[in-house]
Amino acid sequence: MNNPFQNAMSQLQRANKVKQFSPEFLSRLHQPNRQINIAIPITMDDGTLHIFEGYRVQYNNARGPYKGGIRFHQDTDINEVKALAFWMALKCAVANIPMGGGKGGITVNPKLLSKGELERLSRGWIKLMAPVIGPHTDVPAPDVNTTPEIMSWMVDEYTKITNDTTNAVITGKPIEIGGSEGRGIATGLGGVYSFNVIKEKLALPASCTIAVQGFGNVGGHAAEILAEQGHKIVALSDSKGAIYSEGGLDIKMVNEYKKANGHIEGFPNSRTITNAELLEIQCDVLIPAALENQITQDNANNIKAKLIVELANGPTTPEADDILLARGIPLVPDILANAGGVTVSTFEWEQNIKGEHWAEVDVLGKLKKIMEEETNLVYERSKELNTDMRRSAFIIALERIEQATK
Numbered sequence: 001m002n003n004p005f006q007n008a009m010s011q012l013q014r015a016n017k018v019k020q021f022s023p024e025f026l027s028r029l030h031q032p033n034r035q036i037n038i039a040i041p042i043t044m045d046d047g048t049l050h051i052f053e054g055y056r057v058q059y060n061n062a063r064g065p066y067k068g069g070i071r072f073h074q075d076t077d078i079n080e081v082k083a084l085a086f087w088m089a090l091k092c093a094v095a096n097i098p099m100g101g102g103k104g105g106i107t108v109n110p111k112l113l114s115k116g117e118l119e120r121l122s123r124g125w126i127k128l129m130a131p132v133i134g135p136h137t138d139v140p141a142p143d144v145n146t147t148p149e150i151m152s153w154m155v156d157e158y159t160k161i162t163n164d165t166t167n168a169v170i171t172g173k174p175i176e177i178g179g180s181e182g183r184g185i186a187t188g189l190g191g192v193y194s195f196n197v198i199k200e201k202l203a204l205p206a207s208c209t210i211a212v213q214g215f216g217n218v219g220g221h222a223a224e225i226l227a228e229q230g231h232k233i234v235a236l237s238d239s240k241g242a243i244y245s246e247g248g249l250d251i252k253m254v255n256e257y258k259k260a261n262g263h264i265e266g267f268p269n270s271r272t273i274t275n276a277e278l279l280e281i282q283c284d285v286l287i288p289a290a291l292e293n294q295i296t297q298d299n300a301n302n303i304k305a306k307l308i309v310e311l312a313n314g315p316t317t318p319e320a321d322d323i324l325l326a327r328g329i330p331l332v333p334d335i336l337a338n339a340g341g342v343t344v345s346t347f348e349w350e351q352n353i354k355g356e357h358w359a360e361v362d363v364l365g366k367l368k369k370i371m372e373e374e375t376n377l378v379y380e381r382s383k384e385l386n387t388d389m390r391r392s393a394f395i396i397a398l399e400r401i402e403q404a405t406k
């Protein structure tokens with residue numbers, strides 16, 4: 001099953017088998033509160049007009065304003081955005097931050113656009129969405145292929161339209177215009193905080209071998225921090241290819257190589273492997289940090305890692321979850337493991353509303369506390385309910401959303 005929204009709904013039903021929620025509450029969660037489709041007309045650099053499809057799904061706001069990123073990707077469609085918005089609602093509840101769940105996107109390969117086209121497209125999304133977003137209604141942020149610079153264009157456009165000068169409508173902004181210290185590394189670092197808790201519980205080696213799929217903002221920072229902590233990153237991929245080195249990759253050097261060459265393939269003293277091989281490589285920990293539907297019924301039996309930490313959203317299908325559970329391979333689910341990004345986004349929003357700027361040590365200290373506490377809770381609850389951590393994280397989130405709904 002490759003429709004991410006169907007996967008998300010299947011995860012919901014599976015959690016509900018372990019702890020039953022009321023049918024009324026569940027039926028509310030089977031569809032978003034609101035979904036918006038837009039057509040964004042952009043004049044391309046060559047003078048032609050192109051219409052791009054854009055989306056915002058406002059899934060659930062029982063716990064606070066809709067919150068979630070905007071994805072620019074050629075495969076993005078309404079089903080993906082709906083699934084991502086649903087997961088955001090659960091993620092904010094797992095992290096216990098006062099936000100609901102939303103997500104946005106545009107069907108576009110941004111790598112094919114000039115900078116000017118990208119800016120017009122980003123501003124175009126805001127022009128059409130301005131009536132439905134706002135600091136207290138819906139607060140977008142970055143996601144796959146969207147950057148602090150794109151957020152700066154978006155917040156500027158919103159300010160022009162509404163005269164709201166708090167900049168609190170968008171998070172993940174550059175520091176100079178109200179971005180938070182620590183937001184750039186927050187998803188990767190939050191994942192490492194969560195991993196460290198589970199590593200202790202499972203008594204994994206002090207220095208693990210790790211494969212990371214994805215070398216964007218999330219996978220890149222996670223790989224760098226894990227390497228700094230003494231782990232060995234044996235395999236790494238970006239959207240163009242994957243590399244392997246038994247002795248471990250120097251992540252700072254890989255970063256420099258990528259800056260110079262535009263890809264990581266060909267990095268000195270590494271062997272080129274396929275993305276499929278990366279997922280099945282011999283290692284202690286596998287970190288999918290790219291897109292959905294990577295670990296499926298076709299490869300779950302071949303995975304050799306002792307632990308999976310989901311830094312992407314939705315990388316594992318429900319069928320693969322079953323196989324991994326039967327094989328005794330624990331998995332730290334996305335709605336917990338990658339919640340660090342939206343957590344620091346929420347700190348950013350709070351700073352903007354209050355007109356404050358917090359020091360990095362304070363931001364990261366608060367992030368660490370949340371990630372450790374909630375990871376402990378999800379783990380303990382999974383033991384108590386005799387289930388996997390995806391189901392226990394879902395149950396904790398559903399309880400919190402249900403409480404707020406009541």
Ligand code: GLU
Nearest residue numbers: 068069141143341342345
């Ligand atoms: N796009 C990120 C996520 O999937 C962060 C969203 C945010 O900061 O609002 O969690």
